[in-house]
Amino acid sequence: MRxxxxxxALWNQPVPPAGGPRVCSECGTGYSAAxxxxxxxxxxxxxxxxxxxxxxxxxKGHLEPAEFDCVGCGARLTMDRCIIRAHDMxxxxxxxxxxxxxxxxxxxxxxxxxxxxxxxLSLSGGTKVAPLLNRPPDPLxxxxxxxxxxxxxxxxxxxxxxxxxxxxxxxxxxxxxxQAFVLxxxxxxxxxxxIVLLGGLPALLCSFLxxxxxxxxxxxxxxxxxxxxxxxxxxxxxxCGPPIGMVWWTVQVVQGMVSAFAxxxxxxxxxxxxxxxxxMAAGSxxxxxxxxxx
Numbered sequence: 001m002r003x004x005x006x007x008x009a010l011w012n013q014p015v016p017p018a019g020g021p022r023v024c025s026e027c028g029t030g031y032s033a034a035x036x037x038x039x040x041x042x043x044x045x046x047x048x049x050x051x052x053x054x055x056x057x058x059x060k061g062h063l064e065p066a067e068f069d070c071v072g073c074g075a076r077l078t079m080d081r082c083i084i085r086a087h088d089m090x091x092x093x094x095x096x097x098x099x100x101x102x103x104x105x106x107x108x109x110x111x112x113x114x115x116x117x118x119x120x121l122s123l124s125g126g127t128k129v130a131p132l133l134n135r136p137p138d139p140l141x142x143x144x145x146x147x148x149x150x151x152x153x154x155x156x157x158x159x160x161x162x163x164x165x166x167x168x169x170x171x172x173x174x175x176x177x178x179q180a181f182v183l184x185x186x187x188x189x190x191x192x193x194x195i196v197l198l199g200g201l202p203a204l205l206c207s208f209l210x211x212x213x214x215x216x217x218x219x220x221x222x223x224x225x226x227x228x229x230x231x232x233x234x235x236x237x238x239x240c241g242p243p244i245g246m247v248w249w250t251v252q253v254v255q256g257m258v259s260a261f262a263x264x265x266x267x268x269x270x271x272x273x274x275x276x277x278x279x280m281a282a283g284s285x286x287x288x289x290x291x292x293x294x
Contacts, residue, residue, distance in 0.1 A: 033079035045082035122230030137219035142226035150195035153235030199225035201279035228252035250280040
């Protein structure tokens with residue numbers, strides 16, 4: 001149970017004065033116990049007056065009922081009027097329900113459903129990706145997700161600019177021969193590789209930025225960039241889709257990198273955003289220019 005702004009541990013925080021909000025003792029950010037999901041029976045909600053402990057039994061590990069009288073001293077209690085402690089402080093991480101990115105969550109269904117839900121997250125905002133990366137970094141798994149998205153827009157571009165013109169021309173191959181057709185296939189494949197590798201540019205630059213705690217590292221930064229690539233499916237829109245998709249992906253990567261430095265100083269968060277933007281912009285322009293040249 002940690003502050004979503006500065007990652008400070010929120011266990012054992014004193015109960016605020018009557019009517020006052022719960023705030024992080026480190027950064028002052030307000031929060032509620034209901035903002036977190038706990039494991040059933042793994043968290044003690046202790047009465048601040050007599051220390052009587054109660055355990056959450058709801059699906060999210062919250063108290064049932066939500067408001068009641070303490071059996072020890074008769075005080076009226078809610079979750080936010082209790083001192084919250086992990087049942088076993090040596091395993092405080094196990095007290096929280098793990099909420100993971102759908103693509104890496106084996107319980108989220110088949111691969112298509114996991115891909116669709118992850119795309120939905122990356123489309124709705126880059127800040128939603130980083131907090132869900134709780135497992136050790138696995139850049140290859142992230143690259144697989146980016147590959148699916150890159151293949152979709154590469155196939156769409158191939159269909160729009162090669163297959164459909166060929167069909168309209170009565171089945172004749174583009175450029176008048178099979179060599180041009182093979183070149184277009186190779187170009188589409190190269191575009192997929194280039195897009196997958198593009199996420200490594202902002203990851204490489206941002207991994208050098210210092211943080212208060214453990215450095216973000218290249219592998220984790222690449223995961224943030226790759227899992228934000230769901231924005232690329234905008235490229236399925238004919239003609240203007242691919243450039244819009246690249247712009248949207250760039251925006252999501254910038255947001256993701258800035259969120260990864262939440263709790264750091266403002267200049268450091270700005271630096272993370274600028275580095276991510278410069279890297280994505282330069283790489284995207286390079287890919288577009290190369291593809292246009294052919």
